[in-house]
């Protein structure tokens with residue numbers, strides 16, 4: 001991640017467009033959360049990492065998340081020029097977990113043959129991922145949500161495979177879903193249907209994290225990693241949000257529906273100009289993405305209220321970020337995976353309530 005630092009904790013800033021490792025920078029911050037407290041002998045800070053799926057910044061992906069911006073970004077810091085290591089779910093998530101670039105952890109794409117949650121990954125990089133370090137420091141660790149795209153599949157160790165370092169494990173089998181999915185709950189299969197109250201995945205992640213906080217041991221710090229499906233397809237919003245943003249359309253500025261005749265072969269593939277059916281699809285997808293994020297915004301608010309009620313808010317770092325960006329209509333219609341800046345950029349925000357957020361050494365987040 002390369003970045004210009006902004007927000008309450010900002011002391012210096014630097015403009016740079018050089019993509020570097022968001023994952024490494026995030027790990028540095030996470031590690032510092034632990035190490036800063038070690039010499040004093042006091043209980044280390046708690047850490048919460050919320051990882052959205054395909055949430056862009058260049059299309060205004062944070063716009064619907066007013067509570068998250070106020071409660072985390074405005075109360076802490078926003079990294080306004082941040083880049084993921086690669087714009088694809090599984091390699092990016094593997095980097096976040098290990099701090100390694102894809103050429104080192106060797107997860108090349110979202111398939112098993114591309115090393116996504118493969119046995120090679122499980123025996124190698126996953127056995128050295130950062131939750132193991134936190135667990136050794138007596139952190140109570142909790143995961144809920146989408147892990148890696150091939151996680152839980154039969155050829156990837158099935159649901160019985162629980163990565164090391166996690167005390168509580170509620171991981172989605174496969175790729176993002178909102179209903180009708182399967183979880184591995186501490187290595188046991190748990191199937192879900194389509195009842196909003198029982199099954200809506202973003203809310204289930206929130207509710208289970210609240211239970212974990214109720215059951216935790218107050219003597220030790222905790223680490224929560226919450227990985228909601230939003231705003232990834234199939235873009236299924238909660239019932240109360242399905243009519244929101246009904247006049248919003250995908251942005252028409254920048255490279256929207258521009259011909260790519262003189263560009264890379266990939267950019268030359270879409271039909272140009274786009275037919276009305278494509279434009280309608282993109283506008284619909286854009287609205288639905290924002291609608292799904294409203295439940296994530298609720299998640300952030302609910303969590304912070306919970307932290308306040310259990311008197312842990314003043315000792316908790318909260319990080320919010322995405323595994324990769326996205327685009328709708330900018331030369332490539334709708335996909336997350338190319339190396340154009342819209343797909344690489346997310347906008348991480350973090351907060352440590354009660355103390356200044358630690359600034360990076362030179363105001364950037366270069367790895």
Ligand SMILES: [Ca+2]
Pocket residue numbers: 053054088089232323324336
């Ligand atoms: Ca993703």
